[in-house]
Structure formats: structure tokens, C-alpha cells
Amino acid sequence: MGVIRPALISALAAWCGATALASEVRLSGAGATFPAPLYTRWVSEYQREHPDVKIDYRSIGSGGGVKAITDKTVAFGASDAPLTEKEIAAMGGTDAVVQFPTVLGAVVAAYNVPGLNKPLQLTGAVLADMYLGRISSWDDPRIKELNPGVALPALAVTPAFRTDGSGTTYVFTNFLAEQSADFKGEVGTGKQVKWPLGQGGKGNEGVAAVIQQTAGSIGYIEHNYAVANKIASAAVQNKAGKFVSATVESVSLAGEGAATGMKGTVLRADAWNQPGEKAYPISAFTYVILYRNLDNIKAGADARALMAFWWWCIESGGKYATEMEYAPLSPSVRDAVAKALGQITHAGNPIPAGR
Amino acid sequence: MLRWACRLSGLVIAAMLAALILVLANSALPAIRKFGAGFITSSEWRVNEIERPLRGPDGKVVMGEDGVVMEILPPAFGALPVIYGTAATSLIALVVAVPLSLGAALFLVRVAPRLRIAGPVSFLVEFLAAIPSLAFGVWGLFVLAPMFQNSVAPLLRRILEPVPGLHWLFFEKITVAGRIIERPIPLNGRDLLTGSLILAVMILPIITSVSRDVLRSVPRIQIEGTLALGATWWQSCVAMLRYARSGLLGAVLLGLARAAGETMAVTMVIGNNNQISASPFAPAQTMASLLANEFGEATDGMHRAALLYVALILLVMSLAFNVVARKLVVGRPSHAVH
Numbered sequence: 001m002g003v004i005r006p007a008l009i010s011a012l013a014a015w016c017g018a019t020a021l022a023s024e025v026r027l028s029g030a031g032a033t034f035p036a037p038l039y040t041r042w043v044s045e046y047q048r049e050h051p052d053v054k055i056d057y058r059s060i061g062s063g064g065g066v067k068a069i070t071d072k073t074v075a076f077g078a079s080d081a082p083l084t085e086k087e088i089a090a091m092g093g094t095d096a097v098v099q100f101p102t103v104l105g106a107v108v109a110a111y112n113v114p115g116l117n118k119p120l121q122l123t124g125a126v127l128a129d130m131y132l133g134r135i136s137s138w139d140d141p142r143i144k145e146l147n148p149g150v151a152l153p154a155l156a157v158t159p160a161f162r163t164d165g166s167g168t169t170y171v172f173t174n175f176l177a178e179q180s181a182d183f184k185g186e187v188g189t190g191k192q193v194k195w196p197l198g199q200g201g202k203g204n205e206g207v208a209a210v211i212q213q214t215a216g217s218i219g220y221i222e223h224n225y226a227v228a229n230k231i232a233s234a235a236v237q238n239k240a241g242k243f244v245s246a247t248v249e250s251v252s253l254a255g256e257g258a259a260t261g262m263k264g265t266v267l268r269a270d271a272w273n274q275p276g277e278k279a280y281p282i283s284a285f286t287y288v289i290l291y292r293n294l295d296n297i298k299a300g301a302d303a304r305a306l307m308a309f310w311w312w313c314i315e316s317g318g319k320y321a322t323e324m325e326y327a328p329l330s331p332s333v334r335d336a337v338a339k340a341l342g343q344i345t346h347a348g349n350p351i352p353a354g355r
Numbered sequence: 356m357l358r359w360a361c362r363l364s365g366l367v368i369a370a371m372l373a374a375l376i377l378v379l380a381n382s383a384l385p386a387i388r389k390f391g392a393g394f395i396t397s398s399e400w401r402v403n404e405i406e407r408p409l410r411g412p413d414g415k416v417v418m419g420e421d422g423v424v425m426e427i428l429p430p431a432f433g434a435l436p437v438i439y440g441t442a443a444t445s446l447i448a449l450v451v452a453v454p455l456s457l458g459a460a461l462f463l464v465r466v467a468p469r470l471r472i473a474g475p476v477s478f479l480v481e482f483l484a485a486i487p488s489l490a491f492g493v494w495g496l497f498v499l500a501p502m503f504q505n506s507v508a509p510l511l512r513r514i515l516e517p518v519p520g521l522h523w524l525f526f527e528k529i530t531v532a533g534r535i536i537e538r539p540i541p542l543n544g545r546d547l548l549t550g551s552l553i554l555a556v557m558i559l560p561i562i563t564s565v566s567r568d569v570l571r572s573v574p575r576i577q578i579e580g581t582l583a584l585g586a587t588w589w590q591s592c593v594a595m596l597r598y599a600r601s602g603l604l605g606a607v608l609l610g611l612a613r614a615a616g617e618t619m620a621v622t623m624v625i626g627n628n629n630q631i632s633a634s635p636f637a638p639a640q641t642m643a644s645l646l647a648n649e650f651g652e653a654t655d656g657m658h659r660a661a662l663l664y665v666a667l668i669l670l671v672m673s674l675a676f677n678v679v680a681r682k683l684v685v686g687r688p689s690h691a692v693h
Contacts, residue, residue: 060651061651061652062652063652063653063654064651064652064654066654067654132529132531133529133531133536133538134531134536136538136539156539156541157541158541158543163627163648163649164648164649164651164652165402165649165652165653165654166652182531182532184405184407185405185407185408185532186405186407186531186532187405188403188404188405188406188407188428189403190402190403190404191402191403191652192402192403192649192652193401193402193403194399194400194401194402194403194629195628196529196530196531197527197529197538197628197630198628198638199543199545199626199627199628199638200626200627200628200638200640200648201627202622202627202647202648209496210545213496213497213500213501213504213543214504214541214543214545215504215543216541216543217541217543
């Protein structure tokens with residue numbers, strides 16, 4: 001493939017350029033808010049090279065993205081949580097769907113504890129018990145034990161959570177449920193769950209507002225959002241027993257371990273709690289969802305333009321991802337994605353790989 | 356020609372309301388069919404399914420032949436917490452706002468004209484009504500809540516916590532894995548009480564301005580009559596309020612309708628937790644804030660239908676308040692007092 005692709009790419013580029021000049025291509029996508037800044041960046045970088053392709057991405061949330069692609073009102077959907085069996089069935093079954101990861105993100109446990117001299121270290125079990133109400137003060141012996149030498153105040157713990165359905169909640173609850181059987185039995189996992197206590201906020205900004213304004217609060221937000229807003233977050237213990245902070249490198253490492261199970265056209269892999277000394281444990285892929293036969297897009301040229309864009313993102317988008325604190329896909333995951341994208345057709349005609 | 360145009364406009368508005376109710380009811384139908392009236396009395400609101408070990412009455416895990424017996428809790432939708440949240444915030448808001456509003460209305464009708472400031476004060480009251488609710492929310496979030504967290508709450512806790520019988524104000528009970536844990540409520544100003552206070556500020560203008568108009572329509576002869584009978588100024592004011600009571604009740608109901616439907620400001624300060632807690636210092640949720648929080652991402656069919664069911668209940672409730680209020684305000688004032 002490596003030999004054939006450059007030739008194909010240049011041939012296609014010439015061909016695409018010739019046809020696309022005739023008319024402008026307009027495509028729309030909708031879904032997850034987490035990768036939205038990156039997708040917007042990808043679109044604008046891509047448009048620099050292909051000014052005739054206009055792609056509009058609306059960040060309406062993962063749930064909304066799945067609904068939009070199921071209803072065929074968009075060219076592509078995007079979701080932080082992989083499609084469920086039910087959702088795949090609603091789209092026409094496994095054979096009708098292509099789902100592929102684009103980048104990895106991380107969910108961080110952000111906190112507002114005044115007067116700390118060092119960043120906190122937490123485990124999944126302790127986080128779960130904070131959310132279950134069992135650990136109600138920051139000077140609890142179990143938090144002290146993980147943070148020797150840190151002066152922890154006798155301050156009430158206020159857990160903060162997302163009230164809207166979100167991939168962030170999906171990743172965080174799955175991670176906690178794996179660490180705590182009681183959390184799994186009381187709260188469970190999902191894009192939206194019933195929290196036994198604490199304060200709700202809508203979106204990352206809602207949770208961040210609770211955290212920033214409430215002394216003693218702990219909440220889960222996207223890594224990028226925490227970085228952009230300079231909110232302190234904890235190093236979390238990974239499967240190897242090491243405390244790791246979320247960084248582009250530590251999240252990428254989590255993705256590498258998770259990639260082995262990716263097969264077929266509906267790719268998914270749980271990237272939380274992966275082995276590896278330096279892997280950040282609350283990591284996850286974010287996905288783009290397409291129809292395998294792109295009949296939701298009328299013109300063949302539009303379908304080819306969409307695929308050219310995604311090929312470009314997978315091959316050349318990584319550097320923009322790193323710049324923006326997203327973790328790019330590892331080579332093995334990119335291979336799985338390339339295989340899945342190669343399966344896509346329009347009106348029964350295969351769409352060749354490349355730009 | 357013009358008459359027909361007017362009739363048509365009237366019809367369109369009536370049809371819009373009817374269509375709104377019909378569409379809501381139709382979209383909520385799956386939830387109405389599944390939960391019926393029990394929707395209103397059930398207090399569990401959980402979108403996800405939970406699989407967990409079954410526990411017996413003693414709180415111990417039940418063991419079967421092949422190990423632990425599992426139970427599956429399907430998603431549950433009960434509106435009681437949000438109905439409670441709406442009722443409680445609206446009532447507290449009324450308790451705070453009604454005395455203030457009636458006082459302000461009396462001031463505007465009986466005192467301000469003499470001082471020649473009725474105009475400016477009326478303008479200020481109406482201006483308050485024109486402030487977008489988001490502005491109130493931001494004020495609640497950045498001023499009221501921190502103030503409560505930093506100054507009011509520690510004081511309240513110091514004074515009230517030692518008082519016997521007030522323990523419930525500051526502690527909440529949570530059931531985890533069959534055991535009940537009691538923990539202190541973090542008093543951080545995002546709770547039922549703050550939500551109610553924001554609502555109180557927001558419904559002040561409407562209750563004040565309607566009350567003012569109602570009081571103005573009290574015949575002058577009534578007031579002069581009471582004064583002629585030797586009533587003091589204060590007694591004549593009370594007589595005036597009694598004379599206008601049905602109109603004033605209407606004003607209060609209009610305030611209640613606004614409080615019940617208010618969304619953004621409340622969502623920002625109420626803490627957004629679908630729970631019923633005895634303490635006003637615990638986070639809560641209203642019907643409107645539930646919709647604001649969850650509707651955008653509600654993709655599951657039953658979840659969406661349940662939210663629309665809540666919306667339908669809210670619409671019918673607000674409509675009922677408004678109809679009764681209009682009747683009371685527009686209807687003839689009571690002649691019971693002489």
C-alpha cells in the first residue's frame with residue numbers, strides 16, 4: 001500500500017482538483033464537543049490547500065452527533081463514546097457503519113483545594129468513594145496516605161459532575177466502575193448517570209465553574225479544557241501502580257496498548273486503565289461515524305471530497321493535534337483506520353484511498 | 356377586511372397554543388403510556404442501566420447456585436424530584452417576594468404620588484422586569500453564591516447547628532451498597548435556597564406592577580370611606596388590600612407562573628441534582644432546569660419522551676396558573692368588604 005498510495009494520491013489530487021473547481025463542495029458534520037476545536041483546526045488547515053471544500057462542524061455533543069448521522073441529516077457524526085449495539089442496529093447494522101478513532105483525549109480529576117503545596121495524587125478507588133460520599137473531607141486518611149507531606153485541609157469534599165449526556169462522563173464512569181465494584185453497582189456507567197450527591201454543571205464549562213467557585217470541590221473535565229483554563233488536576237494511579245498526569249505523551253501511550261482489538265469497519269477500543277508505566281489511566285479515543293455506503297451524501301464528488309478530507313486528517317493531522325494537546329493516533333491504530341476507510345463506497349462504487 | 360385579519364390573528368395564536376400542547380403530548384406519549392400517573396410520584400431519575408449484585412433485606416449480597424445473583428435496574432424516569440424542586444423554589448420565592456411586592460405597590464399608590472417619585476420608581480420596577488434572566492443568573496453565580504458560601508453559611512452553621520432538632524439542615528443521608536452514610540452538606544451557595552432567592556428577585560417586578568395597577572383601580576370612595584369612619588392611615592391601607600384581594604391573588608399567581616417556568620438563572624445556581632432533600636442548603640433541580648440540562652443530549656427515545664412529559668406537566672401547570680390569575684385580575688373586584 002505504501003508504494004501505491006503516493007501515485008494514487010497525486011493522480012487523485014489532480015482529478016479532484018479538476019472536478020472540484022467546477023463546483024464548490026459543502027459538507028456538514030455534527031457531534032462531540034471534545035474534539036471540536038481540533039476538527040475546526042483541521043478543516044481550516046485543509047481548506048488552505050483545498051479552498052473549494054467547505055466543511056462545517058457543529059459541536060452539539062456526542063449524543064446529538066449519533067442522532068444526526070442516524071437521521072442522515074449530516075455527512076458525518078462524531079462521538080466520544082463508541083456506538084452501542086442498539087445505535088449500530090438503528091443505522092442498519094455493523095455492515096452499514098464505519099466508525100474510526102481520530103485522536104485520543106483524557107479526562108482529568110480537577111480540584112479546588114486551597115493552600116496545597118504539591119499537586120495531588122489520587123487513585124480510582126478513592127475518586128469513586130469521593131463520588132459515593134464515603135470520603136467526605138479532604139483530610140481523610142485515605143487521601144493523606146496517597147499524598148505524604150501534603151497539608152490537606154479539613155474541608156468538605158464537593159463532587160461536581162456533568163448534567164448533560166457526554167462522552168466525558170462515559171469515560172470517567174467506566175474508569176471508576178472498573179476500580180470500584182460499589183461505584184459500578186450504585187452509579188453504573190454511561191453518558192449520563194445518576195450521581196448520589198454533589199453539584200451538577202452543564203458542559204465542561206459548567207463543571208469548571210463549580211470547581212473554580214467551590215472550595216473543596218473535585219470534578220471531571222476534559223484535559224484540554226483544564227489546560228486552557230489553568231485548572232489544577234490530580235495525577236491518577238495507573239494499572240502499573242504509578243501516578244501519572246495527563247499529557248500528550250501519557251495519553252498517546254494509553255492508546256497504543258488499547259489498539260490491539262481494532263478490527264473490521266466499526267473500530268473501537270477502550271483506552272482507560274491500559275498497562276504501561278507511563279500511560280495515563282483515564283484516556284479515551286474519540287470517534288467519527290460514517291455510513292459505509294455514503295448514500296447520505298447525494299453527489300459522488302461530495303462523498304469523495306469528504307473521504308479525501310478524512311484521509312488527510314489521519315495522515316497529516318497528527319501534528320496539529322499535538323499542538324493542541326490532543327494525543328495523535330499511533331501507527332498501528334492508523335493502519336486499522338486506513339483499512340476501515342478503504343471499505344467506504346458511494347452508490348456502490350469504491351472510493352479510492354488518498355487525497 | 357380588517358376585522359377578518361384580526362380574527363385570523365386571534366385564531367392563529369389560539370391554534371399555536373393548541374398545537375404546542377398537542378405536539379408535546381404526542382411526543383411524550385411513549386413516556387405517558389409507560390409511566391402514566393406514577394411518573395409524578397416516582398423519585399428515581401436515572402438514564403443508564405445498572406447491573407449489580409442483588410442484596411437481600413439485610414443488605415447482604417444474595418448467593419445463588421452459580422455465585423452472586425445479579426439484578427438489572429432498567430432506566431427509571433420519575434418526576435417527583437423536579438416537581439418538588441419547582442414547587443419548593445416557587446413557594447420560597449413567593450414567601451420572600453410577596454411582602455416586598457405588596458409593600459412596594461402600596462408605596463407606589465399611597466406614598467410615592469405625594470412625594471412626586473411614583474414615575475421614577477415605577478420605571479425602575481418595570482426596568483427590573485426587562486433585565487434578561489441570564490443576567491440574574493450570572494449575578495447569582497458570581498455574587499450571591501460566593502457571598503453565601505463565604506459569609507452567610509459559616510455564620511448559619513455556627514448559630515443553627517448546635518440547636519437541637521435542626522441537624523437535618525446541615526446533613527444529608529446517602530445509601531451506598533446497602534449502607535446509609537450521613538455526611539455534611541457542603542454549604543457552597545448552589546442550592547435550593549439560592550435558586551429561590553434568585554427567583555424572588557425575578558418575580559418582584561411582575562407582582563409589584565400588577566399589584567400596583569390592581570390597587571390603583573380600588574375606587575377612591577372606598578379609601579375615603581374608611582378614613583371618614585375614623586380608620587388610621589395604616590388601617591385604610593389594610594382595607595384597600597382586602598378590597599383588592601382577588602386581584603392581588605392574581606398578581607401572586609402570575610408571579611408563581613413566572614417562577615415555575617424560569618430556566619436559565621435557576622439552572623446556574625440550583626446545583627442541578629435530581630434529588631429531594633429536606634435541607635434548603637442541598638442542591639436540587641426544577642422542571643425547567645432539568646430540561647435545560649438534559650434535553651440537548653437526550654438521544655434515547657424514552658429519555659426524550661420523559662423530558663417532554665415533564666415539559667407537558669410544566670406547560671399545563673403554568674397555563675392553569677395563568678388562566679386562574681387572569682380571571683382574578685380581570686374579573687370584577689370583590690365587594691365583600693364595606
